[in-house]
Amino acid sequence: MKTVKMPLIINTRRLVLRKPRLSDAPMIFKTYACDPKVTKYVTFKPHKSLKETKSFVKRTIAEYKLKRFTFAVESRETGELMGNFAFRIDRFKAEIGYVLAAKYWGKGYATEAARAVICQLFKNSGIFRVWAVCDTGNKASARVLIKAGMRLEGKLKRWMIHPNRSKSPRDCFCYAITRN
Numbered sequence: 001m002k003t004v005k006m007p008l009i010i011n012t013r014r015l016v017l018r019k020p021r022l023s024d025a026p027m028i029f030k031t032y033a034c035d036p037k038v039t040k041y042v043t044f045k046p047h048k049s050l051k052e053t054k055s056f057v058k059r060t061i062a063e064y065k066l067k068r069f070t071f072a073v074e075s076r077e078t079g080e081l082m083g084n085f086a087f088r089i090d091r092f093k094a095e096i097g098y099v100l101a102a103k104y105w106g107k108g109y110a111t112e113a114a115r116a117v118i119c120q121l122f123k124n125s126g127i128f129r130v131w132a133v134c135d136t137g138n139k140a141s142a143r144v145l146i147k148a149g150m151r152l153e154g155k156l157k158r159w160m161i162h163p164n165r166s167k168s169p170r171d172c173f174c175y176a177i178t179r180n
């Protein structure tokens with residue numbers, strides 16, 4: 001199995017995906033981590049304090065050595081912090097996930113980032129599968145995955161807890177794109 005190497009920066013037409021910095025925490029807290037609209041279908045509850053966001057950023061930076069890469073998503077034009085885009089590499093496959101602040105929704109940013117990340121991942125000869133799951137209620141995320149070229153593989157019953165929806169595990173759709 002080939003060693004998987006990822007760049008520290010991924011550029012798209014309108015976005016820069018880069019390693020997070022602790023100094024991002026105030027913007028992350030303010031723009032999306034505390035917003036119940038944004039956290040509706042994710043695995044964490046809205047952050048209640050900046051301290052919580054700082055711990056989150058520290059954790060994401062530490063996780064790089066575990067091949068869990070969370071990138072800060074920035075506007076190329078303005079440098080504004082817009083959200084994050086993560087992927088976890090497990091040998092020959094990578095799982096992706098993303099969050100954007102609500103004011104940036106509906107402009108194709110998540111799709112643009114997903115396409116770039118998938119392209120970058122497949123430049124690695126060791127990666128054969130890129131996949132994602134989303135809550136069956138998360139229509140916007142499902143649409144992003146389809147627009148990024150993934151195909152629906154099936155419904156995973158009781159797959160993931162999205163604590164802002166319910167305490168019990170919820171059904172998710174699984175999408176994937178594979179190398180031929």
Ligand SMILES: CC(C)(COP(=O)(O)OP(=O)(O)OC[C@H]1O[C@@H](n2cnc3c(N)ncnc32)[C@H](O)[C@@H]1OP(=O)(O)O)[C@@H](O)C(=O)NCCC(=O)NCCS
Nearest residue numbers: 038098099100105106107108109110111134139140141143
């Ligand atoms: C999911 C998310 C990242 C999408 O970001 P985005 O930049 O708005 O996505 P895009 O603009 O690239 O594409 C969104 C698509 O979903 C569609 N969409 C949005 N809300 C929808 C809804 N309620 N029902 C059906 N489609 C919907 C949009 O119309 C668009 O599709 P189109 O281009 O065919 O019109 C953003 O909504 C978000 O951050 N949500 C909260 C966090 C989250 O749920 N992350 C995913 C966890 S799996």
